[in-house]
Amino acid sequence: MARRPNRFTDEDFESLDGRASKTEQKKAVQRMAALGEQLAELPKKQIEALPVEERLIEALLDVQLISSFEARRRQFQRIGKLLRNEDETVILSYLTPKQGMKKTAQLQRWVDRIIAQGDPVINEFTKMHNAAERHTLRQHLLRIQRDVTKAAPPEELEASKLKLFNYVQQVALISDNSK
The missing domain is CATH 1.10.60.30 (PSPTO4464-like domains)
Known part of the structure; x- marks a missing residue:
C-alpha cells in the first residue's frame, strides 16, 4: 500500500465541517424514534392530517395496531428513519x-x-x-x-x-x- 505523499491539510477537514458523525446520526434516529412515539399517541385524525409522506402516516397508524414489544421497537426505529426526511x-x-x-x-x-x-x-x-x-x-x-x-x-x-x-x-x- 502506497503512503500518501502529503499530510492532511485544513481544507481536507473543512470539507467535513458541519457533517454529523455516525454516532450523532444514530442518536438523531433515536431522538426521532422517541418523537415518533409521541406522534403515534396523537389521535388518528391528527396523524392523518400531518403534512408528511404517506409512508410515515401509514407507519404511525400501523404502530397503533402492533402489540409485540419488539415489533413496536422496530416500527419506531423505522418511523425515526422516515422522520429524518421530514421538516423538524x-x-x-x-x-x-x-x-x-x-x-x-x-x-x-x-x-x-x-x-x-x-x-x-x-x-x-x-x-x-x-x-x-x-x-x-x-x-x-x-x-x-x-x-x-x-x-x-x-x-x-x-x-x-x-x-x-x-x-x-x-x-x-x-x-x-x-x-
Whole structure:
C-alpha cells in the first residue's frame, strides 16, 4: 500500500465541517424514534392530517395496531428513519401544544442563554434534561458562533439558531415524556 505523499491539510477537514458523525446520526434516529412515539399517541385524525409522506402516516397508524414489544421497537426505529426526511419544525409544531406556550418560551430562553453564556448553561441544561447531549449542544453553539464571526447572512444565522431551538425542543419533549 502506497503512503500518501502529503499530510492532511485544513481544507481536507473543512470539507467535513458541519457533517454529523455516525454516532450523532444514530442518536438523531433515536431522538426521532422517541418523537415518533409521541406522534403515534396523537389521535388518528391528527396523524392523518400531518403534512408528511404517506409512508410515515401509514407507519404511525400501523404502530397503533402492533402489540409485540419488539415489533413496536422496530416500527419506531423505522418511523425515526422516515422522520429524518421530514421538516423538524413542522413535526415539532404538532407536538408543542403538548408542551404549551409557557414551556416554549422557557425553551427559547434556554437557547438564548446557551448562545450568550456557552458551556456553563449547556451543563445546567443537560442536568435538567436527561436526553440532552453536551456534544450536540456544543456543536450547535459552535456553528452559531462561526456564523457570527464570519458575518454570515442573517438567514443562515437564523437557520443555525432554529436548528439549536429544534434540538432543545426535541430533548425537552423526550425528557418530559420519560419522567
